[in-house]
Amino acid sequence: FLDLFIGEPRLYGPHMFITGTTRSGKSYTLKGLIARSLAIGRRAVVLDPEGEYRGIAESLGVSYIKFHPSMKPFFNPFDIEPTFEKDIGWFLDVPGKTDDIVSLLSIMLEEAGEKLTSEERAIAARAVKMEYESLGIYSDQPDSIYKVGGHESSEGAIVGKTYKDMPTFSSLQARLVSLGATRLGNILTDYCRGGPLGYFDAQTEVDMKNEQLICFDMSSLNNDFSKVYAMQVMLTWLWDKYVRNDKTIEKHLIVDEAWLFMANKHSATFLSQIARRGAKYNTSLIAASQSFREFLTAEGQTFLGQCDVKFFLKMQKTDAEHLVQLFDLSYELVERISAFSRGQGVLRAGKESAV
Secondary structure, eight states: OOOTTOOTTTOSOOOEEEEOOTTSSHHHHHHHHHHHHHHTTOEEEEEETTOOOHHHHHHHTOEEEEOOTTOOOOOOTTOOOEEEETTTEEEEOHHHHHHHHHHHHHHHHHHTTOOOOHHHHHHHHHHHHHHHHHTTOBTTBGGGGBOTTOEEOTTSOEESOOBOOOOOHHHHHHHHHHTTOHHHHHHHGGGSTTSTTOTTOSOOOOOOTTOSEEEEEOTTSSSHHHHHHHHHHHHHHHIIIIITTOTTSOEEEEETTTHHHHTSHHHHHHHHHHHHHHGGGTEEEEEEESOOGGGGSHHHHHHHHTOSEEEEOSOOHHHHHHHHHHHTOOTHHHHHHHTOOTTOOEEEETTEEEO
């Protein structure tokens, strides 16, 4: 019966947060929500760091992509699509894409124990802009992402529109070095083709605009950082290639084990930004997490504030105590939440709540 898209005055946003201990019912709840959404014509994408959604993907015969360190790269986070805003018209959001790429650079540096300086941030943003301009791609020219004259068909005729190749991490690395940002260039080496995290250094080879359900399985990646890096890259890619593709279709972006994003300031901020942007594109972000404590940070609470629907399944008593303080719940709920049976929880939807 839960409709995240019901709108005002019942709900002021379509985002949802689900938390509970292992085997409390999070994945089961999400699979039910996914199946119902597909049945009524909605679409969904699942970022799955633990490989829990293979069964539903196989049973429904939908796209299931498993990431692993030696996989062939075929998603490019630099992909960009024309977008339409009522007061602006058609345009390419190169500034927004630049922010997303610089955010990725920030988490790359933090993983190496470094921080992006103000000067490096400015150089990185300039380098990304120059990468697009070198290909003749400009914000105010939405058709500039296409090659002139389309492509040659099997009959020899020139037909349709063909996308230009986009910048890549390898081309950005060369650009940064040419601008004197040697440290950034060196850090990027691991993320270029042939490096241990080089599985996003290529042109995109798939078209998933019209897929009803896509599951991305990150369970075979080596560590938590590899998983959150892959999840952030895919959210960056999905933003242009899936979310913005059609505002008329209601879509869910499901991020399982979302606590991974909270471990890094820049990835936590990025998740909040996706929530802020998503609502106007008819997209519901659903974040699930077996750990609640990571969301007690300032950025975590900012994110939770954007989720008008929350489902609290069985939790450890200490987590339940943090929960009632944060959301001003009755303390008698602490004992109740910590003793819930599997699948039982407190559902808060807007101003309403129920066990």
